[in-house]
Amino acid sequence: MGEMEVDRADGRTASQLRPLACSRNTLHRAHGSARWSQGDTIVLAAVYGPKAGTKKGENPEKASIEVIWKPKTGHIGKLEKEYEMVLKRTLQSICLLTIHPNTTTSIIVQVLGDDGALLPCAINASCAALVDAGIPLKHLAVSICCGLTESGSVILDPTKAEEQKIQAFAYLVFPNSPLSVLSKGSSAEDDEPIEHGTITSVTHGVMPVLDYFNCLERGRAASAKISEFLRRSLESQTK
Amino acid sequence: MSNQTIKLGAGLRQDCDTISVMKAGTLRLSKPNKYWVESSHKRYVPCVEDTVLGIVVDSKPDNFLVDIKAPTLAFLPVLAFEGGTRRNIPKFEVGTLLYVRVVKANNSMNPELSCMDDTGKAAEFGPLKDGYVFETSTGLSRMLLSSPTCPVLEALGKSLSYELAVGLNGRVWVNAASPSTVILVSNAIINSEFLSGVQQKIMVEKLMKRLQ
Numbered sequence: 348m349g350e351m352e353v354d355r356a357d358g359r360t361a362s363q364l365r366p367l368a369c370s371r372n373t374l375h376r377a378h379g380s381a382r383w384s385q386g387d388t389i390v391l392a393a394v395y396g397p398k399a400g401t402k403k404g405e406n407p408e409k410a411s412i413e414v415i416w417k418p419k420t421g422h423i424g425k426l427e428k429e430y431e432m433v434l435k436r437t438l439q440s441i442c443l444l445t446i447h448p449n450t451t452t453s454i455i456v457q458v459l460g461d462d463g464a465l466l467p468c469a470i471n472a473s474c475a476a477l478v479d480a481g482i483p484l485k486h487l488a489v490s491i492c493c494g495l496t497e498s499g500s501v502i503l504d505p506t507k508a509e510e511q512k513i514q515a516f517a518y519l520v521f522p523n524s525p526l527s528v529l530s531k532g533s534s535a536e537d538d539e540p541i542e543h544g545t546i547t548s549v550t551h552g553v554m555p556v557l558d559y560f561n562c563l564e565r566g567r568a569a570s571a572k573i574s575e576f577l578r579r580s581l582e583s584q585t586k
Numbered sequence: 587m588s589n590q591t592i593k594l595g596a597g598l599r600q601d602c603d604t605i606s607v608m609k610a611g612t613l614r615l616s617k618p619n620k621y622w623v624e625s626s627h628k629r630y631v632p633c634v635e636d637t638v639l640g641i642v643v644d645s646k647p648d649n650f651l652v653d654i655k656a657p658t659l660a661f662l663p664v665l666a667f668e669g670g671t672r673r674n675i676p677k678f679e680v681g682t683l684l685y686v687r688v689v690k691a692n693n694s695m696n697p698e699l700s701c702m703d704d705t706g707k708a709a710e711f712g713p714l715k716d717g718y719v720f721e722t723s724t725g726l727s728r729m730l731l732s733s734p735t736c737p738v739l740e741a742l743g744k745s746l747s748y749e750l751a752v753g754l755n756g757r758v759w760v761n762a763a764s765p766s767t768v769i770l771v772s773n774a775i776i777n778s779e780f781l782s783g784v785q786q787k788i789m790v791e792k793l794m795k796r797l798q
Contacts, residue, residue: 397629443599
């Protein structure tokens with residue numbers, strides 16, 4: 348399917364992301380914190396831990412992760428519980444859980460502004476907050492929202508108005524590509540490189556399978572840009 | 587780099603054939619073969635032979651339970667004191683501040699502490715009385731303990747007399763004759779985290795001028 352010109356309300360092209368901003372160590376009492384904004388969607392994540400002890404149902408041989416989602420207004424309902432579950436599963440796959448067994452790390456996500464792509468913004472904020480707290484991670488996670496318009500073209504990072512108009516959208520989380528130094532004598536990688544995997548995918552609405560794979564490809568390409576931004580932001584704030 | 591034995595310190599791990607990093611920070615090398623990632627956080631990961639400041643949380647028949655800002659509570663055996671026997675077990679109340687040394691630290695067990703040095707002498711370890719405790723990041727504690735003496739401590743020492751104990755776990759204890767001196771020293775230390783040596787000296791001079 349060719350690249351068709353899509354008219355977006357704020358004048359962006361189909362593959363253009365909103366301006367990203369990330370600041371770490373914003374909260375004084377939290378052990379790690381980060382504030383991530385994509386346009387007008389702003390999320391503040393705070394990490395406390397690791398603290399001793401696990402909850403009843405959790406495996407004591409691994410660290411457990413607890414997520415609390417706080418919406419901007421209103422009561423906590425099913426949607427918030429769903430976000431908590433998705434965030435918990437995503438973060439469990441990037442953390443090294445066997446390093447500190449029998450501990451609990453709590454992540455509290457506070458929504459400060461919601462203008463579309465809320466869950467990806469929260470995942471990016473939580474990942475930056477985990478790095479700020481020094482929780483051991485396998486790799487970072489970058490998250491992006493891809494929307495599918497009626498004409499079949501993919502738009503990235505839709506605003507709330509765009510999300511309500513389009514036919515379907517997907518929140519995708521990819522691992523960020525590691526920078527590695529390989530010795531000269533090493534053989535070529537037999538397995539697929541890590542950046543071809545997908546950590547999480549949450550879809551809303553109905554979309555054909557081919558269009559879903561199209562979304563995945565576009566999302567993965569764009570996640571390289573977010574990954575680059577995250578790496579630069581972490582480097583600049585490390586002494 | 588092949589055929590070389592290297593030691594991996596904090597923040598690095600071996601994943602089958604590759605060495606990957608777990609935390610964000612600066613990669614450091616200590617010749618001949620030790621690599622580690624240096625980073626500054628508000629929590630502490632216990633390492634053997636570190637000196638830390640702990641706060642007693644509970645006491646059991648065999649151990650004191652001490653909080654050292656680590657993922658789990660640390661145990662201080664009741665006999666780990668100079669000349670310690672079952673008859674003269676010290677009585678520490680909940681909330682006592684102790685200057686201790688980490689003896690055992692691995693991730694699956696609670697860390698173990700001791701109030702003696704290698705030879706069995708007390709050597710400054712033990713409870714700290716009076717004074718004021720505040721929390722800092724681990725990076726600032728390392729800077730305060732670096733040699734040559736950290737510029738802010740040297741500048742403060744030129745005009746004030748104070749007593750200082752720094753724990754590598756991000757806790758600092760300050761004691762001086764008057765409360766205003768204690769407050770001044772604590773504020774100077776907290777403000778010096780992101781300043782260079784020259785900036786630290788200037789900051790201390792300004793604080794001293796305001797005191798006069």
